[in-house]
Amino acid sequence: MQQLLTTTLTGLVLGAVYAAFALALVMIWRSTRVVNFAQAPMAMLTTYIALVIIEAGHSFWLGFVAALLAGLVLGAVVERVLVRPVEGKGDLNAVILTLGLFIVLHSVAALVFGSRYRSFPAPFGVRGIEVGGTTVALTGFGIFTILAVVVVMGLLVLLFRFTDVGLRMRASAHSPEVARLLGVRVGRMLTLGWALAAVVGSLAGLLIAGGGLVHPGYMDAVVVYGFVAAVLGGLDSPGGAVAGGVLLGLCLSFVSGYLGSELVAMAALLILVAVLLVKPSGLFATTAHRRV
Amino acid sequence: MPALRPRLGSSPLLRHLLVALVGGAVALAVLTAVDDFRAGQLAAMAYLGIAAAGLTVLTGLNGQLSLGHGAFMAIGAYTAALFLGDVEPAAPLAVVLLAATAVASLVGLVVGLAAARLHGPYLAGATLALAVAVPGLAIYFGDTLGGEQGLSVRVPEPPAWFADLLFFLTAVDPSRGRFVAYLSWFVLIVVLVLLANLSQSRVGRTWRAVRDHEVAAELAGISLTRARVVAFVVSAATAGLAGALMAMVVRLTAPSGFTLTLSLTLLTAVVLGGLGSLAGALIGAALLTFLPQVVTGIGSDLGLDDVQSAELAPLVYGVVMILVILLAPAGLVGTLQGWRLRRRAAAGPAAPAVPATARPSDPTRPSDPTRPSDPTHPTHPTHPTDKAGRA
Numbered sequence: 001m002q003q004l005l006t007t008t009l010t011g012l013v014l015g016a017v018y019a020a021f022a023l024a025l026v027m028i029w030r031s032t033r034v035v036n037f038a039q040a041p042m043a044m045l046t047t048y049i050a051l052v053i054i055e056a057g058h059s060f061w062l063g064f065v066a067a068l069l070a071g072l073v074l075g076a077v078v079e080r081v082l083v084r085p086v087e088g089k090g091d092l093n094a095v096i097l098t099l100g101l102f103i104v105l106h107s108v109a110a111l112v113f114g115s116r117y118r119s120f121p122a123p124f125g126v127r128g129i130e131v132g133g134t135t136v137a138l139t140g141f142g143i144f145t146i147l148a149v150v151v152v153m154g155l156l157v158l159l160f161r162f163t164d165v166g167l168r169m170r171a172s173a174h175s176p177e178v179a180r181l182l183g184v185r186v187g188r189m190l191t192l193g194w195a196l197a198a199v200v201g202s203l204a205g206l207l208i209a210g211g212g213l214v215h216p217g218y219m220d221a222v223v224v225y226g227f228v229a230a231v232l233g234g235l236d237s238p239g240g241a242v243a244g245g246v247l248l249g250l251c252l253s254f255v256s257g258y259l260g261s262e263l264v265a266m267a268a269l270l271i272l273v274a275v276l277l278v279k280p281s282g283l284f285a286t287t288a289h290r291r292v
Numbered sequence: 293m294p295a296l297r298p299r300l301g302s303s304p305l306l307r308h309l310l311v312a313l314v315g316g317a318v319a320l321a322v323l324t325a326v327d328d329f330r331a332g333q334l335a336a337m338a339y340l341g342i343a344a345a346g347l348t349v350l351t352g353l354n355g356q357l358s359l360g361h362g363a364f365m366a367i368g369a370y371t372a373a374l375f376l377g378d379v380e381p382a383a384p385l386a387v388v389l390l391a392a393t394a395v396a397s398l399v400g401l402v403v404g405l406a407a408a409r410l411h412g413p414y415l416a417g418a419t420l421a422l423a424v425a426v427p428g429l430a431i432y433f434g435d436t437l438g439g440e441q442g443l444s445v446r447v448p449e450p451p452a453w454f455a456d457l458l459f460f461l462t463a464v465d466p467s468r469g470r471f472v473a474y475l476s477w478f479v480l481i482v483v484l485v486l487l488a489n490l491s492q493s494r495v496g497r498t499w500r501a502v503r504d505h506e507v508a509a510e511l512a513g514i515s516l517t518r519a520r521v522v523a524f525v526v527s528a529a530t531a532g533l534a535g536a537l538m539a540m541v542v543r544l545t546a547p548s549g550f551t552l553t554l555s556l557t558l559l560t561a562v563v564l565g566g567l568g569s570l571a572g573a574l575i576g577a578a579l580l581t582f583l584p585q586v587v588t589g590i591g592s593d594l595g596l597d598d599v600q601s602a603e604l605a606p607l608v609y610g611v612v613m614i615l616v617i618l619l620a621p622a623g624l625v626g627t628l629q630g631w632r633l634r635r636r637a638a639a640g641p642a643a644p645a646v647p648a649t650a651r652p653s654d655p656t657r658p659s660d661p662t663r664p665s666d667p668t669h670p671t672h673p674t675h676p677t678d679k680a681g682r683a
Contacts, residue, residue, distance in 0.1 A: 107603040217552075
């Protein structure tokens with residue numbers, strides 16, 4: 001019983017992070033039809049920026065905000081400089097480009113920050129909360145993780161549903177030609193979309209790092225899990241990505257708790273293949289037909 | 293490779309064999325002349341070249357992107373390591389190599405059946421997951437597969453006839469390490485000949501047809517699934533064979549040898565040389581083998597410490613990969629050939645073999661100038677409806 005509860009709570013916290021990461025992938029996929037595999041090292045790099053600021057003696061929150069801002073800038077630069085030339089020119093080129101960026105950011109981080117493991121601080125306790133004498137596996141930072149992801153999702157919904165900029169961004173993603181005819185600066189909207197997605201990705205990176213260890217490869221597996229979560233939700237649907245992330249977090253937590261942590265990646269692969277073969281449009285997709 | 297020698301003969305098989313003979317003689321001479329360290333490096337180049345050749349067939353000719361070929365190499369390597377462990381007597385080499393190829397083919401069949409239904413980013417994501425997942429299995433089954441430490445591989449003794457033959461040819465007795473280098477290059481040449489023939493045969497044409505236009509290929513009676521699965525199995529088998537050789541060259545098979553970096557590195561080799569070109573795959577493998585040393589040396593001269601200098605090589609791969617995609621999507625071989633074709637076309641009616649539709653910067657078909665295509669688009673022609681249909 002104790003283990004069931006522990007596994008479930010761990011899964012929920014992990015799921016929140018995967019949901020955020022999947023959401024970042026989906027935002028980019030919707031607007032530019034690129035799966036940004038470089039999202040993981042981008043988040044890793046911004047987490048290192050936060051770490052440097054915190055280790056210099058500043059507060060955790062200054063580092064936190066700086067990392068998110070760095071993500072904003074990094075996302076915009078990557079879209080404008082690297083991705084824009086290959087947009088609409090086929091799947092392979094864009095994928096290979098993001099993988100090249102993946103390798104570059106990895107080695108840049110190792111060059112600048114070193115490749116050893118460094119511990120990342122957490123602003124809240126990383127011990128389980130005590131409820132009625134027994135320690136529950138939910139930590140203060142875990143609660144913060146879930147809250148942060150929920151708040152960010154709320155803000156994104158507000159942005160896309162209720163603001164003018166959000167409407168322009170949705171129009172650019174949905175039908176660039178028509179949006180351009182109606183006077184929307186589609187290019188800028190795509191850049192903004194990438195920038196916002198990179199902020200969400202950076203948040204996921206910070207939340208995974210909190211109270212743990214960071215090294216240049218610490219996000220590599222997360223991009224796989226984020227992708228699986230996004231595909232679970234249909235890759236096109238932000239809501240689906242969130243649901244997929246939570247579901248995947250729970251599944252993987254159970255695999256890790258009951259079978260062994262080495263099998264987590266294999267379980268993610270099997271879930272991905274099963275979803276793609278049985279219901280390629282995702283579990284929560286709204287569109288009826290898509291070629292995978 | 294065949295495209296480089298268009299005038300040597302009319303039969304592709306004869307031409308490939310001739311090139312292979314010359315290549316084999318050169319490889320034999322070079323391997324005999326260099327010291328043990330270089331021989332080891334050349335052996336590494338051979339196994340990278342084999343794996344890259346397999347990947348370029350899959351990605352360049354059939355349009356399926358795999359980020360998981362490191363996983364197939366791992367499968368081949370672990371199979372070989374189990375055969376070449378402490379069991380006495382050790383199995384014959386041919387059996388080891390064939391077993392590694394067969395096991396990788398079987399796994400490739402299973403993965404390929406799933407992959408045949410996936411496109412672009414979905415396939416990339418699934419194979420990425422494969423690359424991350426497979427090393428975990430080696431840790432989970434630590435009792436047989438050695439866990440984190442991995443399995444040590446006993447390098448086989450060169451057979452007596454080989455030692456005699458080599459002594460007759462070069463007047464040196466081969467050491468075990470050098471024997472593996474000879475073996476790797478022999479296998480590399482055999483694999484290249486087989487793949488070159490395959491890509492010029494009916495099977496290769498089928499793969500290209502599936503890559504270029506699914507609907508047209510299907511109307512012509514080609515089974516898309518079958519063509520994709522066959523391409524995947526051939527590619528996985530090649531990677532498994534490369535993995536078996538890698539195990540013998542490195543003398544250790546551990547999960548840390550098959551990281552995501554290995555899979556991405558292979559992709560770098562393929563992109564660098566030009567998708568779909570076997571010669572390009574070989575050039576890419578050579579760069580991957582010898583570039584790190586050069587770059588690390590430069591890094592040390594610039595005052596970086598050893599750990600930092602070691603990170604310069606991947607930095608260069610990544611930057612080159614991005615630049616190739618942005619500036620020369622045809623890769624090295626394709627760009628050179630495009631330049632040659634343009635010059636020949638500019639030379640006037642003396643070269644009627646190059647129609648006006650030739651778009652030399654097409655990355656995937658440097659050897660065939662007759663296909664009009666978007667130069668930056670290696671797989672499918674882009675229709676405006678393409679996006680909408682998938683949305």
